[in-house]
Amino acid sequence: MSFISYLINGLGLGSVYAIIALGYTMVYGIAKMLNFAHGDVIMIGAYVALLSMTHAGMPVLPAVLISVVACTVLGLLIERVAYKPLRNASSSLAVLITAIGVSYLLQNIALLMFGANAQTFPSVVKWKGLSLAGGKLTISGETLVTIIVCIIIMIALILFVQKTKPGQAMRAVSEDRGAALLMGINVNGTIALTFAIGSGLAAIAGVLLCSAYPSLTPYTGAMPGIKAFVAAVFGGIGSIPGAFIGGILLGIIEIFGKAYISSQMADAIVFAVLIVVLLVKPTGLLGKKIQEKV
Amino acid sequence: MAMLEVKDLEVYYGMIQAIKGISFEVNQGEVIALIGANGAGKTTTLHTITGLLSPKKGSVLFEGQDITKVPAHKIVSMGMAHVPEGRRVFSQLSVYENLKLGAYTRKDRSNIDKELQSIYERFPRLAERKNQLAGTLSGGEQQMLAMGRALMSKPSIVLMDEPSMGLSPILVNEIFDIIESISKSGTTVLLVEQNAKKALSIADRAYVLETGKVVLEGNAKDLLENDSIKKAYLGE
Numbered sequence: 001m002s003f004i005s006y007l008i009n010g011l012g013l014g015s016v017y018a019i020i021a022l023g024y025t026m027v028y029g030i031a032k033m034l035n036f037a038h039g040d041v042i043m044i045g046a047y048v049a050l051l052s053m054t055h056a057g058m059p060v061l062p063a064v065l066i067s068v069v070a071c072t073v074l075g076l077l078i079e080r081v082a083y084k085p086l087r088n089a090s091s092s093l094a095v096l097i098t099a100i101g102v103s104y105l106l107q108n109i110a111l112l113m114f115g116a117n118a119q120t121f122p123s124v125v126k127w128k129g130l131s132l133a134g135g136k137l138t139i140s141g142e143t144l145v146t147i148i149v150c151i152i153i154m155i156a157l158i159l160f161v162q163k164t165k166p167g168q169a170m171r172a173v174s175e176d177r178g179a180a181l182l183m184g185i186n187v188n189g190t191i192a193l194t195f196a197i198g199s200g201l202a203a204i205a206g207v208l209l210c211s212a213y214p215s216l217t218p219y220t221g222a223m224p225g226i227k228a229f230v231a232a233v234f235g236g237i238g239s240i241p242g243a244f245i246g247g248i249l250l251g252i253i254e255i256f257g258k259a260y261i262s263s264q265m266a267d268a269i270v271f272a273v274l275i276v277v278l279l280v281k282p283t284g285l286l287g288k289k290i291q292e293k294v
Numbered sequence: 295m296a297m298l299e300v301k302d303l304e305v306y307y308g309m310i311q312a313i314k315g316i317s318f319e320v321n322q323g324e325v326i327a328l329i330g331a332n333g334a335g336k337t338t339t340l341h342t343i344t345g346l347l348s349p350k351k352g353s354v355l356f357e358g359q360d361i362t363k364v365p366a367h368k369i370v371s372m373g374m375a376h377v378p379e380g381r382r383v384f385s386q387l388s389v390y391e392n393l394k395l396g397a398y399t400r401k402d403r404s405n406i407d408k409e410l411q412s413i414y415e416r417f418p419r420l421a422e423r424k425n426q427l428a429g430t431l432s433g434g435e436q437q438m439l440a441m442g443r444a445l446m447s448k449p450s451i452v453l454m455d456e457p458s459m460g461l462s463p464i465l466v467n468e469i470f471d472i473i474e475s476i477s478k479s480g481t482t483v484l485l486v487e488q489n490a491k492k493a494l495s496i497a498d499r500a501y502v503l504e505t506g507k508v509v510l511e512g513n514a515k516d517l518l519e520n521d522s523i524k525k526a527y528l529g530e
Contacts, residue, residue: 165398172384172395178346179382184370184399184447288386 005137006259007252012143012212014251015150019205020228021235021243022157023198029174029238030194033092036099037078038202039225040106043218045071045203046210047114050121060124068203075199078102079192087191103222110218118217121210142212149208153201154244161240166193174238223267227254230274236287245285295358297322297482298343298374298451303352305335305342312338314506315352320451325473325483327493327514329527330503336486337379339503340453343484344369344376356451371399375449379456379486381440385429389420392428392439396446406446413442416472434465441472451482458489470496490527494518502527 020042027035048070052063082102086095127141161167172180173190180187209224210216227250235246250270257269277284296319305313313335320326328336341347343354345366353362356374364372375396384392393413397406414421417438423431428439437457444452454473458466466489474496477483487493494500494514502510502523510517517523 168387168391168395169398171387171391175384175386176382179378179384180395181346181366182344182370182376182378183395183443184367185395186367 002259005139006255008139008143010252010255011248012140012146012251013255014231014248015146016205016209016212016224016247017228017231017250018150018244018247019153019201019208020224021232021247022153022240023201023205024229024232025235025237025239025243026157026170026194027198028232030170031079031083031087031191033083033095034099034229035078035083035195035198036096036225036229037102037106038198039221039223039228040103040110041071041074041078041199041202041221042206042209042225043110043216043221044074044106045206046121046216046220047110048203049124049207050119050210050216053122053124060126064124064204064207067207068200071203071206072196072200075195075202076192078199079195084188084191103225107218107222114218116217118215121214121216123211123214124207125211140212142208146208146212149204150244150247153204154240157197157240166190170194227267227270230270233284234274234277236284239284239286239288242284242286296320296355297357298484299355300339300343301353301355303339303342303354304350305338305347306350307338312506313342313349316503316506316508317352318501318508318511320482320484322450322482323477323480324498325477325485325496327490327497327500328484328486328503329488329490329493329500331527332488333505334503335506336503337455338506340376340455340484340486343453344374370447370449373448373450374453375444375447375451376453377440377444377455377457379459381433381436383428383431383436383439383443385427387428388425389428389431389439390424392443393420393424393446396443398447400447405448409446409448413445416445416475417442434461434468437461437465437469438472441476445476445481449481451484452476453484453486455486456488457485458487458492466492490523491518 023038024035027033045067049063049067052058052066082098083095086098089095123142125141125145129141129144130139161170169185169190172183172185173187177187228247231246231250232243234250235242253273254266254270257266261269298320301317303313303316304311316339328339330336338347342349345364349362353360356372361369393410397409400406419435420438420442428436431439457469461469470492473483473485485493485497494517497514499512500514500517501508
């Protein structure tokens with residue numbers, strides 16, 4: 001029974017990674033950059049939700065909504081101020097280093113505003129969860145809600161990208177920016193939209209993560225951010241279903257690693273898996289091989 | 295008044311000057327060919343007209359309006375479409391999705407469907423392959439798709455960059471027949487080609503570019519008979 005319980009916990013954690021990885025992968029696919037500040041947007045989202053609930057005394061849903069709006073605006077602001085001016089820079093390292101800088105900036109702003117002490121995050125899920133097999137197997141409400149939310153987000157994103165006009169524009173920009181411009185697609189607007197969506201999702205991920213692991217510090221987003229990046233690469237960066245599968249698998253591997261091998265070694269196991277996957281399949285599980293035209 | 299007027303255009307790639315003061319004009323209904331060797335600045339000129347590059351000096355006027363500073367994504371809705379060099383179809387999207395993106399800026403939904411039907415009639419092979427990914431098409435089919443995609447915006451002028459590049463002689467003829475029929479249906483054509491003979495055979499007028507300058511211009515028929523053109527570009 002404990003195996004199933006670990007598996008479900010892994011699914012829950014993996015769902016959080018998947019939601020974060022979706023933001024990573026969309027931004028990479030469309031803006032062709034790794035937004036290493038993405039994890040810290042999650043932390044900001046969690047603080048906004050926490051303050052809305054505890055200081056402003058708001059109910060859960062409006063608090064989450066405010067957090068989503070705040071992170072969307074933050075994502076747009078970061079893109080506009082820090083990344084857009086570097087879009088045509090001669091080296092793609094410039095924007096990568098800037099992203100790392102933005103990451104530290106966000107952490108230190110949070111440190112200044114909220115202090116270094118861990119704050120207790122009240123769970124946004126009021127549901128007690130399920131008790132199955134005569135109480136031998138309990139699944140927390142947080143885990144179930146996280147898994148459900150993750151599945152809804154992934155389906156919504158796939159439909160958005162496949163069926164809507166802005167979604168088509170995203171696919172066009174991701175493949176060939178110049179040709180997209182010739183179609184009349186506003187490439188800058190499309191990239192900004194991608195950041196807005198990714199950052200909005202980061203807020204949801206932050207709230208769900210802190211509901212399951214209720215200790216919030218300015219560094220809360222850093223490790224999940226890195227792991228979600230690993231998940232995105234694992235699944236094939238640029239691919240939406242890849243980010244989902246990569247996130248889920250990573251969550252399960254981490255929980256199993258903690259349960260059956262060593263809780264200290266769990267993170268090392270996660271990264272070792274990434275290395276092995278990349279050695280065997282460098283494009284990730286669902287990544288497409290990019291053919292260089294001669 | 296000319297439909298498209300390029301005046302004293304100068305374009306740089308970093309420190310290197312690619313276009314050294316080019317001027318030419320395209321009148322409504324004409325087929326104009328820009329010919330010249332590799333590196334003459336033909337593609338750079340087209341990229342500058344549609345805003346993918348910005349010039350250091352000079353201007354581009356389209357239907358009397360200065361479009362030199364208009365951002366690239368706003369050009370197509372003004373009635374100017376660009377079939378880029380190397381086709382650049384969206385290979386991960388289906389033929390149908392590519393064509394729909396051609397009409398991205400259009401709001402008149404019912405006319406878009408009509409346009410789509412007329413493209414399928416003009417290019418029956420695209421109709422047969424409409425659900426196939428564009429990346430799986432042959433070179434000739436991709437060229438047709440790139441042309442069809444440009445026509446979906448119902449342009450008054452279409453800029454075509456090396457449409458015959460890399461195609462077999464039979465397909466080259468087919469592509470040039472298509473360009474002629476596009477012109478006959480009332481669309482103005484600005485054609486960039488290395489295949490000078492074919493280009494001059496369907497063009498009204500032509501400009502010869504050499505290292506970023508116009509070195510010769512005139513009626514296409516006259517240029518076909520011009521000795522220096524024959525020697526340099528027609529291999530005669």
